[in-house]
Amino acid sequence: EAQVTQNPRYLITVTGKKLTVTCSQNMNHEYMSWYRQDPGLGLRQIYYSMNVEVTDKGDVPEGYKVSRKEKRNFPLILESPSPNQTSLYFCASSLYPGDTAGYTFGSGTRLTVV
Amino acid sequence: AQSVAQPEDQVNVAEGNPLTVKCTYSVSGNPYLFWYVQYPNRGLQFLLKYITGDNLVKGSYGFEAEFNKSQTSFHLKKPSALVSDSALYFCAVRDRPGNTPLVFGKGTRLSVIA
Numbered sequence: 001e002a003q004v005t006q007n008p009r010y011l012i013t014v015t016g017k018k019l020t021v022t023c024s025q026n027m028n029h030e031y032m033s034w035y036r037q038d039p040g041l042g043l044r045q046i047y048y049s050m051n052v053e054v055t056d057k058g059d060v061p062e063g064y065k066v067s068r069k070e071k072r073n074f075p076l077i078l079e080s081p082s083p084n085q086t087s088l089y090f091c092a093s094s095l096y097p098g099d100t101a102g103y104t105f106g107s108g109t110r111l112t113v114v
Numbered sequence: 115a116q117s118v119a120q121p122e123d124q125v126n127v128a129e130g131n132p133l134t135v136k137c138t139y140s141v142s143g144n145p146y147l148f149w150y151v152q153y154p155n156r157g158l159q160f161l162l163k164y165i166t167g168d169n170l171v172k173g174s175y176g177f178e179a180e181f182n183k184s185q186t187s188f189h190l191k192k193p194s195a196l197v198s199d200s201a202l203y204f205c206a207v208r209d210r211p212g213n214t215p216l217v218f219g220k221g222t223r224l225s226v227i228a
Binding site: 004031033035040041042043045048090092097098100102103104105106107108 | 158159214221
């Protein structure tokens with residue numbers, strides 16, 4: 001089944017403790033992206049990647065890192081999480097950014113930073 | 115720059131009544147337009163899209179949307195709402211041609227009351 005898989009689904013952590021949220025897709029998509037969803041703010045793009053080893057900042061990149069060492073994986077790294085990064089995170093992928101098929105989304109990761 | 119607006123944070127409708135979720139957009143060229151739905155504790159799912167052709171687009175679960183170029187709108191509609199339609203709905207747009215990522219609206223929460 002074609003899908004985007006995120007792990008974990010739920011995560012509670014403490015301020016300053018490094019964490020990684022994984023994202024993997026099995027559709028050979030070139031484009032992958034991370035969003036955070038907050039009430040009243042909708043989806044905001046954190047980082048995106050056009051292809052392997054090509055990443056770029058989205059609208060809210062501060063406090064996040066990403067890497068794209070292989071096509072299928074696009075992990076989101078929080079080096080020193082803070083409470084304002086408590087949010088619902090989604091990974092998405094598509095064949096290319098402007099693909100008329102749209103994006104495939106993962107099921108989300110709910111992160112709480114205390 | 116491209117942008118999309120969903121003017122209503124919340125839409126309430128009685129079961130069996132028609133529903134409309136509004137979306138307006140701004141692009142410099144011609145748009146690609148999408149609707150996504152998010153059910154509780156789930157990722158975003160593709161509903162329908164307008165790329166070209168007929169202004170009335172039919173999608174999943176009985177939803178349809180009408181592209182109106184003069185009003186720069188792409189409202190989501192359904193003739194008879196179901197309680198199971200209650201969810202968060204996102205409109206998204208991108209310019210064409212080009213390879214720019216989708217831009218999402220802030221979402222509209224639809225509540226269908228039995």
